[in-house]
Amino acid sequence: MFEPTIKDIAKLCGVGVSTVSRAINNHPDINPETKEKILQTIEEYGYVPNNSARNLKRADAKAIAVLVKGMSNLFFANMIEIIEGECKKKHYSMELSYLEADEDEVDMAQKLIKEKRLRGIIFLGGIFSHSEEKLKKLSVPFVFSTVGAIPENISKSLYSNICVDDRRESKRMVDYLIGLGHRKIAILVAEAEEEHSIGRLRLEGYYDALRDSDIEINPRLVCHTSQKMIPFSMNSGYMTAKKLLAGGEEFTALYAVADTLAIGAARALYEAGRIVPRDVSVSGYDGIELANYVTPSLTTIRQPIERMARDTARLLFDIISGKRQHQHIVYEAELLERESTRAIV
Amino acid sequence: MFEPTIKDIAKLCGVGVSTVSRAINNHPDINPETKEKILQTIEEYGYVPNNSARNLKRADAKAIAVLVKGMSNLFFANMIEIIEGECKKKHYSMELSYLEADEDEVDMAQKLIKEKRLRGIIFLGGIFSHSEEKLKKLSVPFVFSTVGAIPENISKSLYSNICVDDRRESKRMVDYLIGLGHRKIAILVAEAEEEHSIGRLRLEGYYDALRDSDIEINPRLVCHTSQKMIPFSMNSGYMTAKKLLAGGEEFTALYAVADTLAIGAARALYEAGRIVPRDVSVSGYDGIELANYVTPSLTTIRQPIERMARDTARLLFDIISGKRQHQHIVYEAELLERESTRAIV
DNA sequence: AACGTTTCCGAAAACGTTACCAAATTTATT
DNA sequence: AATAAATTTGGTAACGTTTTCGGAAACGTT
16 A cells, blocks of 8 residues: 655655645745646645654644543533534644543643643643642643632642632522522532542532521531542442432432432432432532433533533633633533422422 | 753763663663663653654554544443543554544545554444445554444455444344333434434334334334434434424334433423323433433443443454454343333233 | 674664755846 | 846755664673
């Protein structure tokens, strides 16, 4: 199988390699006729420029990486697809990497950057609890999205972050439940032990709401998912809810910090003979498509994922091209009131 | 920010570049002491070999691509993650690309292969209806998985395929429904108009089952999803079921050719006041995790996705390394009988 | 002490591209 | 017609690796 190189094309057309290069890269200094002829030969012989050689020459490979950590993938699959679409538009290629729990995100990023000469990194999920020093070492822009809190002592000019205010939105959900008359509100939370995690923030929001309404916090209603499980999986929600039920503590509402957890929990409730929302109101967080199709449909906090994903990608490109500086954008989420919650009678 | 190259490391250690290269690549012809020293300097200065330069030199970039087409991502996200894990083990990098409906998969593969010097391609989903000629042009191995039928006239030695027998498994599901006493069985099907599509195969299985049991086929119970929608999305299942209900045709069972469709349909049924499974039995296909957590839990055909994904990746690597030839593996699926179906009384 | 082996190492030639610079050609200006 | 200016072109040096090949150094062997 013959794979032509730029030299072959040049020879075939009776021109120099630089001319072919000009034709490929839309350089202005070229006779339209020669260009036409070259392009035709390229088409004919199925020549495609070798990316490695290109990247080697021009120091700027048009490539970014998306690093995803933790959580079940339901929520991210959507975001990744959108980001990929944006990359395509800009003719960037995208490297996707799912990180294991024990892999260090910054080290991984560092390695990828050097190895592949990446121009930027998008970071989805996980928990960022590194030092400023470490972040400073990264030579390309970093954009976080849906990562939880970034430690306060890290200078904001070192990274971008696109998120919703998890703590506030979480409080909003709990306020809503309280507004419905609920007082015994259980919470299902993942990764809350870890500082700066999304789980922690959402739990804080829960505490905020209870405190605001002078409801005493009952630790037996704060249920942590087991660390042995996939953090935000349905199964994890299911098992944790089972444990809560087994504990015998009374509650009239159950708020899970992710839709997937809520769906798992709803299942456990059903198996225990508790009807949602008659016996217990259930609510989630995230606003994944699925939440609208389960029965009863799930009351949830909808994050504007499409917009967030799109803006994350665009922001990164703008920073790469120097059009914008690092930004910290907080989106407004939306409480979707659906069938799984109801007022206490 | 100083990014050391192999030359810098060589100079730093007072050796030649080739010696550094030998140290990095575990070549035997090197003094353990010098190697040790070099490795140490590399560590110290954070040197990471440039991938483009490597790939340029050795004709074999350690990289493959996964091309995903059509369907909603719920089903594939899982597979992709597993494939990525296998790649990591083999120190391959993985290029992921979601193809738009109008993008030609083979052309895209061709382009990627040349551009990135990929060693192999995995193809997930979509419909393969190309000619043998086109497939022949590809210079690297191709492994399909969950792609529907590959046209018969294409020589089997040109590609690998890992799948379940969609037609047979689909028939199994319908046989099961018939066994429960159902006679008026509606089917929700996507992409069935396209030859060789997964939807078509599953529809054929439905026909097979009815024919076997001498049940007359009622075209009004064969519901095609609208082409304007995302092929296997929940929403598409929801809308199509709505239309079926509006049509007024009687049915006691509804079989959707994907779990996501079934879940959407179940929602439509619920909204129409039809209780599942009391009024109508619902079943799906695929066996995604979710199917077990919705209420009522969904009877479905479970494809062994984990195994399929893993084997797809491994097979590709084996073919690349010449350990195995192209294979055509058909896995056994499993009918999971759950709450959404029941015998007619 | 002289020789053949073995072990280790460095110089230099690729790999396929882009970009700079100078040369060749065409066009415009006087 | 002669010159200046503008437009196209080709040669070639990088980019950072790996690999081949020959040579130097160290080791045995007689």
